Amino acid sequence: MSVNNAKVTGQAPPLLLIEALRVETNSPVEPVTILDGVCLQISNNETFALIGESGCGKTMTALATLGLLPINVRTYGAVIFQGKNLRNIAEQDLNQIRGRHIAMIFQHAKSAFNPTFTIGTQMVEVICTHLQLRKIPARARALDLLAEIGLPDPDFVFNAYPHQLSGGMAQRAMIAMGLSCGPQLVIADEPTSALDSKTQREIVRLLRHMQKNYGFTLWLISHDLALVAKIADKIAVMKDGCIIESGSAATLLQKPRHAYTKLLLSQCKINQAQPQKTRAPVTVR
Ligand SMILES: Nc1ncnc2c1ncn2[C@@H]1O[C@H](COP(=O)(O)OP(=O)(O)O)[C@@H](O)[C@H]1O
Ligand SMILES: [Mg+2]
Secondary structure, X not given: OOHHHHHHHOOXXXXXXXXXXXXXXXXXXXXXXXXXXXXXXXXXXXXXEEEOOOOOOHHHHHXXXXXXXXXXXXXXXXXXXXXXXXXXXXXXXXHHHEOOOEEEEOOOXXXXXXXXXXXXHHHHHHHHXXXXXXXXXXXXXXXXXXXXXXXXXXXXXXXXXXXXXXHHHHHHHHHHHHHOOOOOEEEEEOOOOOOOHHHHHHHHHHHHHHHHHHOOEEEEEEOOHHHHHHHOOEEEEEEOOEEEEEEEHHHHHHOOOOHHHHHXXXXXXXXXXXXXXXXXXOOOO
């Protein structure tokens, strides 16, 4: 549904609408297509999953949304967030949206933090910048969030450098930082792929728990259909830079139309009749 259609039908417009997003390398000789006309829409408060094999363009779609693509590519199309085309706004306006209204949780949390500053310094900077708080209340907010995401010793994590944390601790800290300014949309790019299976389950439960408490929309990026089947409301399947199929999780899992979706389903053990929601309370080590 486009923003104009939403006005006509009286339905709420989508929170994020990506239209005909095309990304290609700007090589003068032979440009390589990375995203080939991606269209997707994400509604308020849903969990939207983008799945597909490694290299198909999931991360590039998210980075294009935030205007964070590398400089060696050209981009076409529209990225409309809350009615505003993010591709047409000034860099300083985009900076206000990144981190404040759209947060991204990166795949490798440890390397996504700046290694030369403590977790606390980085969290306080984000909070001070976006919420115009002074350092003392920003510090209190950061420590509260580190406690809320279930870290047993928030003070230690606050004062630690990224390399001093385990993968699971760093991922939790990244989630805390992502949520620190109350974003409407959280993009979680393969948030569990670098973790062991127990920690993976905990992180998924944590995301669901925080989504319930904070009411944000979750855009989950994954190559793991079994994970996505547990928590997504809507799923889009990506292959070779295109969305080949999308729809409600229940329909897509029960009646996949595309041969590639069928293949993905056949490769993982899912109870296709019953996509479950993981809504159990968080238990954290
Ligand atoms: N800086 C870049 N320049 C050119 N191509 C890139 C760049 N970064 C990624 N790509 C290519 O874009 C494609 C999609 O990458 P990506 O979005 O990271 O895949 P996914 O997240 O689905 O694993 C890949 O073929 C990758 O090689
Ligand atoms: Mg990726």
